[in-house]
Amino acid sequence: MPLRHPPFSLFFGALSPRTLVATHRFRNLPTLTFRYRMASTANTSVWGLKDPSLVKSQGYINGKWVDANEGGTILVTNPATEEELGTVPEMGLAETQAAISAAGQAFRTWRKTTAKHRHDILMKFFGLLQEHHDDLARIITLENGKTLTEAKGENTYSASFVEWFAEEAVRTYGEHVPSPLPTMRNVVIKQPVGDVSILTPWNFPSAMIIRKLAAVLAAGCTAVIKPPPETPFSALALAELSRRAGVPDGVINVVTTQQKVHEVGREMCESKIVKKVSFTGSTPVAKALYGMSASTLKKISIEAGGNAPFIVFDDADIEQAVQGAIACKFRSSGQTCVCANRIYVQSSVYADFASRLAEKVSAFKVGNGLDETTTHGPLIHEKAISKVERHVNDAITRGAQVLVGGQRISGAGTFYAPTILSDVPADALFQSEETFGPVAALIKFETEEEVIALANNSDVGLAGYFFSRDVGRVWRVAEALEVGMVGTNTGLISHASIPFGGVKESGLGREGGHGIEEYLNQKLIVFGGI
Numbered sequence: 469m470p471l472r473h474p475p476f477s478l479f480f481g482a483l484s485p486r487t488l489v490a491t492h493r494f495r496n497l498p499t500l501t502f503r504y505r506m507a508s509t510a511n512t513s514v515w516g517l518k519d520p521s522l523v524k525s526q527g528y529i530n531g532k533w534v535d536a537n538e539g540g541t542i543l544v545t546n547p548a549t550e551e552e553l554g555t556v557p558e559m560g561l562a563e564t565q566a567a568i569s570a571a572g573q574a575f576r577t578w579r580k581t582t583a584k585h586r587h588d589i590l591m592k593f594f595g596l597l598q599e600h601h602d603d604l605a606r607i608i609t610l611e612n613g614k615t616l617t618e619a620k621g622e623n624t625y626s627a628s629f630v631e632w633f634a635e636e637a638v639r640t641y642g643e644h645v646p647s648p649l650p651t652m653r654n655v656v657i658k659q660p661v662g663d664v665s666i667l668t669p670w671n672f673p674s675a676m677i678i679r680k681l682a683a684v685l686a687a688g689c690t691a692v693i694k695p696p697p698e699t700p701f702s703a704l705a706l707a708e709l710s711r712r713a714g715v716p717d718g719v720i721n722v723v724t725t726q727q728k729v730h731e732v733g734r735e736m737c738e739s740k741i742v743k744k745v746s747f748t749g750s751t752p753v754a755k756a757l758y759g760m761s762a763s764t765l766k767k768i769s770i771e772a773g774g775n776a777p778f779i780v781f782d783d784a785d786i787e788q789a790v791q792g793a794i795a796c797k798f799r800s801s802g803q804t805c806v807c808a809n810r811i812y813v814q815s816s817v818y819a820d821f822a823s824r825l826a827e828k829v830s831a832f833k834v835g836n837g838l839d840e841t842t843t844h845g846p847l848i849h850e851k852a853i854s855k856v857e858r859h860v861n862d863a864i865t866r867g868a869q870v871l872v873g874g875q876r877i878s879g880a881g882t883f884y885a886p887t888i889l890s891d892v893p894a895d896a897l898f899q900s901e902e903t904f905g906p907v908a909a910l911i912k913f914e915t916e917e918e919v920i921a922l923a924n925n926s927d928v929g930l931a932g933y934f935f936s937r938d939v940g941r942v943w944r945v946a947e948a949l950e951v952g953m954v955g956t957n958t959g960l961i962s963h964a965s966i967p968f969g970g971v972k973e974s975g976l977g978r979e980g981g982h983g984i985e986e987y988l989n990q991k992l993i994v995f996g997g998i
């Protein structure tokens with residue numbers, strides 16, 4: 469596998485009189501540190517966009533595109549090819565404080581805008597996401613690796629949140645609460661919470677930001693966004709389009725960081741100016757941010773990890789269950805928080821389900837997401853490959869059989885073969901850890917009671933799925949699963965209109981649906997002397 473260093477133009481394109489430390493991230497290498505000052509840059513030859521000005525390689529603070537104060541940068545590469553896409557600034561505490569201060573200032577005026585005004589700006593933003601659909605999808609594919617079809621789906625999904633929350637903005641009704649006293653009246657109004665810290669993962673470089681940001685803007689709040697270091701270019705393109713849509717300076721700010729994530733994250737959680745933290749990512753990081761946010765008793769929304777059970781009962785439509793498993797398990801090569809991680813199949817239909825699934829998975833074409841014939845892209849980085857290998861090897865050691873795949877695909881890029889394991893024992897790592905990769909672990913069960921106990925034997929509870937044509941069982945199992953979202957006879961559940969979120973250690977709060985409420989405070993106004 470070729471390991472390449474950034475081209476000289478990236479290193480020396482913008483040397484300043486001062487020489488400072490610049491840190492570089494390679495997906496497949498430990499972080500390297502170079503002693504050169506540099507401004508971040510985009511390798512324009514690789515993007516191929518209709519509107520190249522959507523590729524921004526600087527942070528966005530108070531309406532200005534800015535480099536890191538100390539000049540460091542983060543290298544971003546394409547996981548399918550290891551090609552260098554460009555660099556973004558390695559920002560730290562000072563830039564984070566500047567962004568938070570800008571958001572705090574902007575809140576003073578943005579909060580006073582009418583809901584109709586914010587609706588109109590959001591609808592302009594919605595239009596721009598549609599107008600630049602192809603470019604935005606291409607950016608997602610280049611930095612995340614998912615196929616262009618999936619990336620277009622993601623952009624459409626993102627846009628749907630902007631439209632949804634534009635419509636929610638004008639419906640943030642309060643209420644009149646009847647008073648027990650004849651001389652008094654109670655009214656409840658809703659007000660924006662303030663400046664919001666948004667921290668998001670790489671698996672949906674656009675949608676995980678927009679699902680929060682659209683609600684934030686609709687509510688009248690402002691934001692500092694910290695995108696993941698793997699996929700910052702989608703976030704920066706969104707900031708550019710929000711600017712074109714008319715979002716005022718300071719209302720949206722983007723701070724990019726990797727090595728300094730601890731100091732940036734701490735400030736985003738502990739600053740007194742920030743009134744709410746909204747995080748999507750892994751459960752361990754969620755817990756750390758939750759702890760930091762406690763110092764100021766901040767409101768917090770958490771969309772954390774999952775480990776979805778997927779159950780096929782013997783009365784299911786097996787073909788429908790196979791289609792559901794393909795969609796749910798292998799979407800984004802298994803890298804979604806709602807992907808099935810444990811596939812429980814009742815013993816009498818086990819062989820039929822396994823062979824039909826194996827036939828379909830064998831036909832997948834793994835490759836570069838830009839190639840139209842590719843059905844499944846790479847994993848995001850080496851760490852992701854290692855985790856998948858650990859889970860597969862653990863299951864094999866415990867007696868599982870490999871029906872399809874079972875190994876990394878050699879060559880450039882971080883590809884793992886779509887895999888089906890049969891006879892996976894219930895105590896394999898799949899049971900206790902989210903795999904986040906293209907591995908279907910098939911586990912045999914006998915009874916409804918047994919499988920519900922297995923499905924619920926998890927610290928997390930985001931999504932769960934099952935297939936059955938028995939209406940009584942559908943109600944029983946849907947009610948019994950300890951998750952925030954259940955798909956019955958479907959492997960796809962996500963829409964802007966639904967309350968997305970989990971129970972247990974999968975999170976706090978809901979996004980989409982009535983998710984604007986997460987960014988509003990209720991205020992009671994009591995009228996006396998009537």
Ligand SMILES: NC(=O)c1ccc[n+]([C@@H]2O[C@H](COP(=O)([O-])OP(=O)(O)OC[C@H]3O[C@@H](n4cnc5c(N)ncnc54)[C@H](O)[C@@H]3O)[C@@H](O)[C@H]2O)c1
Nearest residue numbers: 668669670695696729730733749750753771772773774805
């Ligand atoms: N529930 C949901 O809606 C949902 C959606 C997408 C992904 N996820 C979860 O996200 C995880 C995969 O994403 P990931 O690997 O990027 O998660 P992650 O927790 O490693 O990172 C998420 C974000 O937190 C940042 N971060 C990491 N350490 C930090 C720190 N100490 N302080 C501040 N910020 C920090 C990262 O840079 C990134 O921006 C999976 O567990 C997946 O299930 C959940």
Ligand SMILES: O=CCCC(=O)O
Nearest residue numbers: 671803804805806962
């Ligand atoms: O990765 C988690 C988000 C997936 C979704 O919104 O459907």
